[in-house]
Amino acid sequence: MTQNGPKVVLVTGAAKGIGLATARLFAGHVFAGQGAVVVLADRDEAAVRAAAAELGDPHRALVMDMAEEASIVAGIAHVIAQHGRIDVLVNNAGIVDPAGTLALDLDSATTARILRVNLSGSYLAAREAGRAMLENGGGVIVNLSSGAALQAIPGRTPYAMSKAGILGFTRALACEWAGQGVRVNAVLPGYVATEIVEALVAEGQVDPGSVAVRVPLGRMARPEDIAQAVLWAAGNDYVTGASVAVDGGYGAYGGTAPAALAAAPVPEVQQAPVVVISGGARGIGAATADRFAAEGARVVVLDRDAEALEALPADRQGLRLDVTDEAAVAQVMERIAAQHGRIDVFVNNAAIADDFAPTTEQSLDAFERGLAINLIAPLQLAAAAARVMLRGGGGAIVNLSSIAARGGLPRRNSYCAAKAGVEALTRSLACEWAQHGVRVNAVAPGYIATPGVMALEAEGKRSLRAVRRRIPLGRLGNPAEIADAVAFLASPRAAYMTGAIVPVDGGWSAFGDAGDAAEVD
Template sequence: MQKPRRVVIITGAAGGVGRALLEAFHRDRDVIAAVDLPGTDVGDITVALGGEHAAFYCDVASEDEVVELVAAIERRFGRIDVLVNNAALGPTMAATTDTDVASFRKALSVNLRGPFVLAREAARRMMGQGGVIVNIASLAGVLGNPKRNAYAASKAGLISATRSLACEWAKHGIRVVAVAPGYVRTPMVAELERSGKANLELVRRRVPLGRMGRPDEIAAAARFLASPDAGYVTGAVLAVDGGWQSFNQPGDAHPPVMGAPDAELKKPEPALKERIVVVTGGANGIGAAIVQRFASAGDTVVVADKDGDRAAELVRALGTKHMAFVLDVSSEQEVLAVFAAIRQRFGRVDVLVNDAAVADGFVPALAQSAAELDKVLEVNLVGAFLCAREAIKLMGSGGVILNLGSINTFLPFAPRHAYGASKAAVDILTRCMAAELGPAGVRTATIAPGYVRTPGVAALQESGRIDSARIRRRVPLGRFGEPAEIANAAYFLASPEASYVNGSILYVDGGWTSFGDAGDASTASG
């Protein structure tokens, strides 16, 4: 029996990012309810998509209008599966002393209260069937900027609401996520430039990738987060900023650029070649799922793992074009030898996924030796650095480095001191490389899994070091993740669809890092 097509609400649909969102979800054959203010051309835009779609007019600042809007959409389509809260009022760029309170409140009503009411009304219809709410936030809600008080505050509030709503509605099968764009080439940004409130040449120099984002790059992130491939992602905020927040020093992040680069103006033609993908720790668990995901898409995969027998077995099952290596990532000599062999066989590396890792011994700090700390750091951090260093030498523009982090990156807990420290260090390593390598066209990102059903986690459970029932109650979605869900995130982040994601971290944790209350996050048991 064929599943019904999703009904997707997109607000702010007549704007730059809004139109890109319409195109992205239309390609997935979703049925679209396009929403914008009266007087916009959202009706004409929607007619061009086809008669099954519909346009609606609404001022999202009005609670009464929003309530009627969602009711009308339900009457028209019978269900609501996805809401993309994209409508927003841009920054006024006024000094604090020149900002009247009415203007401040208006920004909050459009950018925060409106999305909240829309989410509330959509969630009422999603109860019992599940759904996804994607909030288009902003990097302004993460990093402070002068003269953006109301806009930034509203976007920070939207990010917080994303996390709290994710925790409240997870038990109903509703995921809530956010995208935080940096500078994007939209009519709103063009108006800031025209009015002299933004210098886009300076903006490009501040971005490691050397350009502003395109609307389709924001839409692609929203599309992924709304998809079944992101089924273990909730409460997460994905920065799509070209590496802006990864750069933290005086001066330019990118050499000056004359005019708007081609990649800022239009989506490049897709590369036809299959990629060479290196996955460390790729023989088992999450690593093996990542290997299989890339291989199933036609990429050539190099599996590097200390478990040489399992790596070889996996490669035999995948086909002769793939390769397996025995590799201890903490050994510089072995890393050099493996990448020399890759150079000789393929001449390049397109994607590196640093998955190799070891857990610590759950030893209290007073009983933990420096040698035990070193063991974890050598594999989880030094190994990631060594493999990245050698992979970079074989990468050209378009290369991608993905590092596996952890929920312990953000929320370390005792007595896993060494593991948490290593994963926090891996995340900042990702950001440093994003700032350094962006001008060369090489992107980086961190994937931070929560508890995932792997042999390693099973061993911890059998040894009594973790309580699986207690963990499920701590996860808003009420379950462990699956290796394939981490692999889906890795495949997206390494793809051209994530071409403006650089230095960002994506938590694939069922909402673990969004839950800050006392007690249980879910009623899961067993």
């Protein structure tokens, strides 16, 4: 989104539900000092014109049928003719089989219709908008997938197929267009209280009580919950090819007993929240502290580096801590609670790198030293912070995972194992603590230009040129971009997110081809 002037945002399926909530949010958002012109597209002419009228000038309605290629091509051409460009496309329009027909009873026409609207229609809109974005030097596409793409729901086979297909072409487009300034992401809602779901409830296809007890947060999402994730995915410049789950923990839960007995309490929004960050004196931790401090939070940095703590800015408190000392961890959290009255956010960031020894030469002590700091300490820190949060009515914990959790890095056994464990930890704690109002999510950074990563290059342990060529966006991330993701997950904007793992890696985890992902000199 490099153009000057108001951003042009096209939202499909915008007459109601998630689409309308998204249009409203973008209409009130400011991008680098500029507002937005939102074009609301829908096949229901009366409804979409009423929705646009509600938003008022300069926002406009567009009648567009996602089942018809000619309608999509003409509609997007009309937007470009009227506004000169499209900066953001939100591919939201979709349909379901209201009868919930089981696979053996499905007719080919029903399957074709769902795939045509949900998958082919989204592809066509992305193709047409993407062509304009490429010509204008950049843009963002956010595709609406669904938790049904990953979690089986009886009677929803074509719908699940279409939404999984959206994830596939999201990754493909993200990798194809990253080098030309176009980012493509997907948001995966869980059960959302939209008009479609309400109709399914009325027809007996969805039991809201059964849904609520299966969701760790104990409720369906509001359309606004999904819209907030769409807005964030459109705004973070190092996120592409990502799948962002907004499902209240539904996808993270693997138990057989009810996940929730009632809706989780919602912590009171604090004007000056108390934010605790482990490993917060340098790198990503320091950038995260900068972000929260700039937003008016009371920031407490935990770090073992006494010299770095002494050099902290005046707007944050520093406490020395060995995160492997369980007793000291519990004591420092209680000290913070006694001083500030509560802990609202805890960022589990402290970590160390492997020793990079060949596996056949690595000692058990070296392997377990990494686990002690990168896996066991995060559990102890989260538990100590949660004990304080539970007394205060809830809070948010954000763990730092890594691309190493899902992709093997040679000679980094301990780090890869620990970060995979952190993701399991995140899901487990999210489901266990949701009922108490404590949300737990994780950010999975790719290669970030921190002092530690740059030191790897200086020591000859990693070629950053090779790394950049492997990243679709062609660059390392900025610590501030990770801090942005942490701040989002910790905020009320992510109120329906728990148990989610959000990749912020420039498309690294989306790339599946051989060779280089980007052309880098």
